[in-house]
Amino acid sequence: xxxxxxxxxxxxxxxxxxxxxxxxxxxxxxxxxxxxxxxxxxxxxxxxxxxxxxxxxxxxxxxxxxxxxxxxxxxxxxxxxxxxxxxxxxxxx
Amino acid sequence: xxxxxxxxxxxxxxxxxxxxxxxxxxxxxxxxxxxxxxxxxxxxxxxxxxxxxxxxxxxxxxxxxxxxxxxxxxxxxxxxxxxxxxxxxxxxxxxxxxxxxxxxxxxxxxxxxxxxxxxxxxxxxxxxxxxxxxxxxxxxxxxxxxxxxxxxxxxxxxxxxxxxxxxxxxxxxxxxxxxxxxxxxxxxxxxxxxxxxxxxxxxxxxxxxxxxxxxxxxxxxxxxxxxxxxxxxxxxxxxxxxxxxxxxxxxxxxxxxxxxxxxxxxxxxxxxxxxxxxxxxxxxx
Numbered sequence: 001x002x003x004x005x006x007x008x009x010x011x012x013x014x015x016x017x018x019x020x021x022x023x024x025x026x027x028x029x030x031x032x033x034x035x036x037x038x039x040x041x042x043x044x045x046x047x048x049x050x051x052x053x054x055x056x057x058x059x060x061x062x063x064x065x066x067x068x069x070x071x072x073x074x075x076x077x078x079x080x081x082x083x084x085x086x087x088x089x090x091x092x093x
Numbered sequence: 094x095x096x097x098x099x100x101x102x103x104x105x106x107x108x109x110x111x112x113x114x115x116x117x118x119x120x121x122x123x124x125x126x127x128x129x130x131x132x133x134x135x136x137x138x139x140x141x142x143x144x145x146x147x148x149x150x151x152x153x154x155x156x157x158x159x160x161x162x163x164x165x166x167x168x169x170x171x172x173x174x175x176x177x178x179x180x181x182x183x184x185x186x187x188x189x190x191x192x193x194x195x196x197x198x199x200x201x202x203x204x205x206x207x208x209x210x211x212x213x214x215x216x217x218x219x220x221x222x223x224x225x226x227x228x229x230x231x232x233x234x235x236x237x238x239x240x241x242x243x244x245x246x247x248x249x250x251x252x253x254x255x256x257x258x259x260x261x262x263x264x265x266x267x268x269x270x271x272x273x274x275x276x277x278x279x280x281x282x283x284x285x286x287x288x289x290x291x292x293x294x295x296x297x298x299x300x301x302x303x304x305x306x307x308x309x310x311x312x313x314x315x316x317x318x319x320x321x322x323x324x325x326x327x328x329x330x331x332x333x334x335x336x337x338x339x340x341x342x343x344x345x346x347x348x349x350x351x352x353x354x355x356x357x358x359x360x361x362x363x364x365x366x367x368x369x370x371x372x373x374x375x376x377x378x
Contacts, residue, residue: 036270044146044148045265045268046153047155047266047268047269048152048221049153050271050288052153052319054287054304055321055329057289058331
């Protein structure tokens, strides 16, 4: 502000910015719906990727199913679940 | 040619048109509800850009070059299987599109197992394939989709809750993500086995996009068209399932919530050699 500017620029983070908004003690309007479908201009609807690469989309869903089964079996078996044919596994999860 | 007219279990009866082989009606026997439903596969012709906008359909962006999709076929060649465990109608729409409509014993939904691909592009046209259900239900432009498999949000055709929409894409601008389910009241629900795009283009109808193959990039950074080669480099074949429920508005949530959970956290099958008697052909213990 040496040359009379009314703007104060400072190093910050998103959290520090939100803290200032919180401290201002304002009333905010409410949003109840979501932000779909997204478009970045007329005729430019980002609704194709909802379906794009359907095989990978199924592979991911199936892999999550498998991961949950693995997690449950590991929790059920206890420490012995970490023992493999070549010794103890390094997984910490 | 003769076509099957119906498959049935304790809860449901599914009727087929004997001439076209297409699904024609679903009956919920427990609730004595019957609803004429036709189901077929269609494809949107992908835009490559026009006078309104240079935007092409691509990996991110959906832009059909006309609002009306083309039917894959007007009729399906069918084959019927009935035994104690399952009743199935195999439907063959074309060399690259087929489906099995299935009712297992005791199952409260109709299972549609679709197989789509390799999507032909010899005609130089990008294609986006949908499965569409058509009924005469008065749905008032409203349909319902899930948010990441959790809460259900009401969607209204050509409408936005938070601003006055000037619709530029009557099809693409009404597509919403369907991660686990979509429904129209009263009440026809479809559960998916993966995330897909879905919409209701006219009252009483509901559609899900199952596969897409495009010849042009949509100019958002990837710099390549969505052309999955598949194992034989002639286009990827994809298979998936749609689970269809017909029930009252009051009891539908109970049905689709539990079944969606069972699909998401399905049993895992593991095989190991056992010490028991070995199997011989024709052996019945």
